[in-house]
Amino acid sequence: MEFEKVENCSSVEREKHTVVANLEGTLTRAKSLFPYFMLMATEGGSIVRAVALMLVTPLAWLLHHFFSEQAAIRLLIFVSLAGLKVRDIEGVARAVLPRFFAEDIHPQSWRVFSACCRKRCVVTLSPRIMVEYFCKNHLGADIVLGTEIQVTKGGRATGLLLSPGVLVGTSKRLAVKAEFDDEEAPDVGIGGRASDHAFLQLCKEAYMVTEGNKVEAVPMGELFKPVIFHDGRFVRRPTPKVALLTLLWFPIGMLLSILRVFICVNAPLKMVPTMYKLLGMKLVVRGNVSRSLKRDGRGMLFVCCHRTCLDPVFLSVALGEEVSAVTYSVSRLTEIISPIPTVRLTRDRVKDAETIKQLLQVGHLVICPEGTTCREPILLRFSALFAELTDEIVPVAVLPKMSMFYGNTVRGFKAFDPFFFLMNPRPVYEITFLEQLPIELTHSAGRSAFEVANHAQRIVGETLGFECTNFTRRDKYLILTQGDGSVKHYK
Structure with missing residues (x-):
């Protein structure tokens, strides 16, 4: 018929x-x-x-x-x-x-x-x-x-x-x-x-x-509702051809990932960029890095979007100087393989503020105010905590590029996130250092912490071409783990 x-x-x-x-x-x-x-x-x-x-x-x-x-x-x-x-x-x-x-x-x-x-x-x-x-x-x-x-x-x-x-x-x-x-x-x-x-x-x-x-x-x-957040390790649709190539690469990529971690963790910081090139990794640095370094003995606070748990590591390599990182959750495995100091926050605002102030007194610090990794071309709402602690703030736009495996997950084992990113044949990390926030746009000049955080989010988003949203970490996990599907905050 x-x-x-x-x-x-x-x-x-x-x-x-x-x-x-x-x-x-x-x-x-x-x-x-x-x-x-x-x-x-x-x-x-x-x-x-x-x-x-x-x-x-x-x-x-x-x-x-x-x-x-x-x-x-x-x-x-x-x-x-x-x-x-x-x-x-x-x-x-x-x-x-x-x-x-x-x-x-x-x-x-x-x-x-x-x-x-x-x-x-x-x-x-x-x-x-x-x-x-x-x-x-x-x-x-x-x-x-x-x-x-x-x-x-x-x-x-x-x-x-x-x-x-x-x-x-x-x-x-x-x-x-x-x-x-x-x-x-x-x-x-x-x-x-x-x-x-x-x-x-x-x-x-x-x-x-x-x-x-x-x-x-x-x-x-x-569509009736757009798909905003998503999870899973595959970057590309696993058609039979793509799936076969991915599965054949998997054991090779796993060994390569372990090798990359082992060499880069143990190599002197100044040698790491050379090691990246030899191991098939690419680090692209933009912006005036020298202006981002500390002045008068004070540590700078680097505020960056959060794409993978390796953001602080690549930022440190791009600076050529060790920085500390703070995070709400970090696995024991990540602590072991991390080449930079990693400090766990408690979610107690007073205690966390004191911890960050102490770290800034001894050196540079990187913080990811989105609160969790995000792989979509959007930015989660920035937490305003950092804006109350210092006026020495440098926004940083980071953009990893992957061809096979995503370096972040919600449902999977997050401890393996660095390894999955480094399993990609030629992973790329782009780090763009933006201008330090002028004093008139900081908290001490009378700006509210939320104004400072929103400004930092906006200029990072403009640099990457990402949309700034009011989504929070909680919204993301609710959608991915409970299937709420809510887009009430999406512009």
Whole structure:
């Protein structure tokens, strides 16, 4: 049966219409589920599970093309999910998958789907638990119909499926029919593969997506809600080719990372830039570094955005002089491998202020007033504590660049963050020293601590081209760990 192309579907005056759309290859441009299963296997499981998934992928391909699409999906689900805790699956579905889904939304399907406001239904052959959060929070779906997985009484996925199995073909049709049993037939149906014809026949109007990856994805800001914060270690979408290269590089990168840490921690500070070059690392320094050094025996306070826990280390190397760093949380492993003094704060404002003053009396100090690392092109709200303690403030813009692995995480083991950054083949750190805040813009000149902090945030943001927000550390962790999805502070 032939259906019209979705490009021919009008999106005008659809406010009172219902819509049913397939997810893979319809709302998203790509039909392949492999990247999402690889993300789930890695972030919810381990590198061992990721390797296992990579090994069975050729078999899944053969099953899909020569035997049964359902059998291929069952195999991928079993390898990716079997034994995982449901809360871990949900955590990855909230914090990791949405970014990759949001970067792949088909413009024509989204144009029609978003225009139908009465009821939006997404049908998918993926496990519902993997996609429901994204579809409801970022696409504005009211209902998500997907493959249901078995869960033990202990809250772990068995890797097996509940009846009717993979939601594809006839089973997808029956699910849509049951959802709209007490209503009129859906006004609009959108599919992207031959197996979608079964449910499209139930709709008053039916359309197919044919262009797929040939069109540009919808800008993330045009979605029902933008994906702001995200987690996970993969920088790039783990397609089969990217995943294979990443897994082959992983043991090499791990050894290289340990070597980089060992040599740079033990080398004299003046020799570290040379070591960086020899070890494939690049440090880019901008601004007038000499003006940033202490005067009259006083230590300077360097205020920088927080991209990874290595920010103070690279800043120290860029200065060519040792600085101390203060942080709210630091692992024992990070303390051991850190080549600069690291002091833990207590979150007691009075005690922390006294600690910072004492450190400034003996040398330079770096502080990251965002309170936590942030990988997005935004700045979290700067804490104003530093502005009350000194007038010798130098804002610093830092920007690490990674090609394979992110050097920060929320759900993972933060102690491994430095190693993951240094596992990238050629990691880059850009350090830009800005002009010291003029005395008339400091706390002692009558400016409030919040004015000083907001000014420092603004000039760092302008330097990096980042947007300054009112998001706090708490907002970030709430969104990534509890799935609140709130964007109330976002401008």
